[in-house]
Amino acid sequence: MAQGLFATTASELASYGAGLETLLIVSLSTEGALAAWWTVDGWALLREMGSGLDLRGANLSGGLLTGADFSGSDLSEADLSRAELTKSDFTGAKLVGANFSGATLTSATLMNAELTEANLSRCDLRHSDMRGTCCTRTAFRGADLWNAYIWNTNLDESFTDGVDISRADDLSGAVKRKTA
Template identity: 50%
Template sequence: MTVNEAAAETRRTLLDIVLLACGEADADRHALAAADPVALGLRNATEITREAQASGALHRTSLELASAGSDLRTFVLVRLTDDGRAEPTWMVNGWSTIRAHGARADLRGAVLRGADLSGARLVGADLTDADLRRADLTKADLSGAVLRGADLSGSVLFSATLRGADLTESDLCRADMRHVDLRGAELMRTALRGADMWGAYTWDVDFGRAFTDGAQLDRADTLNAKVS
């Protein structure tokens, strides 16, 4: 078993962290139904649940929700009864749940465009291919997070921690990265064009394989950095 495979086995699914936040258990008897915030003014949780079950749109992971075209802003936690019916139990704010319980979570493919994740604890989370465009990650802790292929263009990472994070092929173009901690981060083919790096901690970071046009690296704290 590889290190990445072992790490994946210890990560919690989106359903797992929702159950934790709601004080519920038994993942096998629960699922998530996406709830468009606009539609909430027209349909209640019961109607949303019925429609989701009828269309086979009950999910357990962020990747399943993304494949169905749903973001993680709001959804209904659903309990599955013995006779096969789906009953709503909680209306869930996905952004708040991830802020509080996202550490070591499996959030691959998550659609978090424009999400308020300021102060989020996302240590060791897997955000591979996640859509974090224009997300607010101010002071978020993403230490050791996997962000391979993630889109963070235009996001706010002011004073965030990306120490030891895997940013391979991620997009950080025009991101606000002032005072971000990048020490030990992997920047293979990472796009940093136009990113504001003022005061960023980049000691011993190798930018040689990243795309850094207009990234204002001269504004970063590059003590002992390898910059090409």
């Protein structure tokens, strides 16, 4: 990030083309002088404290976020492409328009998440828990749903080209699917 630029939200940080790999946290005194500063591994911070955060528009592309807790967070329009999200928790998260293309979500929890218009193309969703997830106009093209739990999930408005839905566990065909 260029000198003199200041961001207080993930969305502002992303607007500068910066991600959360390394964060510089600065504390200023009441007079505006530098009081203290820390360099933080942004991935480690998010793995531990990601629950309930406003991460709209954040650039988390390629992030090493195995086991991260994003439950209840707002990651609308965030870029999580190619991110390592194995065993991460997105329970109740708002993921509207988020880009997960090529991400690894093996054994992740997406229960009751809002995935409207999200891109999960070429995602590894094996063993993920997607029960009750809203998938309106969600792109799953080429995703691997082997043994993913998709109970009470409506995929009839989703884009599932190149996806073998029969590999998912849908409680004996209870999932609505788009027909040709």
